[in-house]
Amino acid sequence: MKRQLINPPATGALYERLHFSQATRVGDMIWVSGQVGVDPTTMTPADGMDAQARLAFDGVRTVLEVAGAGLRDIVELTTYHTDLRGDMPVFSRVKDEYLTDRYPSWTAVGVSQLALPELLVEIRAVAVAGSGDRTGIVTSRT
Template identity: 65%
Template sequence: MKRQMINPAPVKARHYDQLHFSSATRVGDMIWVSGQVGFDPATGKPGEGMAAQARLAFQNLEGVLKEAGATMADIVEIMTFHIDLRGPDIHEFVKVKDEFLPDRYPSWTGVGVTQLAHPAFLVEVRAVAVAGCGAE
């Protein structure tokens, strides 16, 4: 099997070319997606508040999976990193997560951290998917 690096055009220059990492890596049907944060790739600006950032992070995740030949239904695991894991932000995050992953919930590990890559970021979402496993 060959390793395929997934680097969507809107973020390739920043992630792959400058910071030297792929948005995702696919080997066979397995896809490992790097952490996605709540910023708009078109403007480079983070969303305002947890709900906006979570929505953007999941939209970014969805875009990377599409580029890799998978869907959100193919996600088998997510790991999330939160600046505020115990406060009200986690409830906002779960509401948005459930919009994107409404059933057949994947495994989930949530981790509280003191900082993310940018001071405005509140959450980061990484995922593992198996292409085609979400089809019914």
């Protein structure tokens, strides 16, 4: 299998300047780099958790679409928060608007800082292209 670098057209400068891809696809697996709440037109962080979370999830969605997948194909979500306890209710509400069912595995991590001092959250994801339509929901109780 070959490795495919995924970089939507608007992110070309990031690839050249910072030397990383927005995602990497090998077969049906897609690893999405951390997406943050930066307004793509002004390149400045949005104000507040709600706005930053929406922009970050929009970034994840865009990268996955370019890679040939969608939000329903996410199998693992990792989020990094500068105020894990304080911002979690707002973040969770936004997350549930974007990931409405077939919830992925999720790890939320509190961190002291992100790439820019104004950033509140960063979202990275792992997806399996095409799995969102085929995967059943299995629950187990012991």
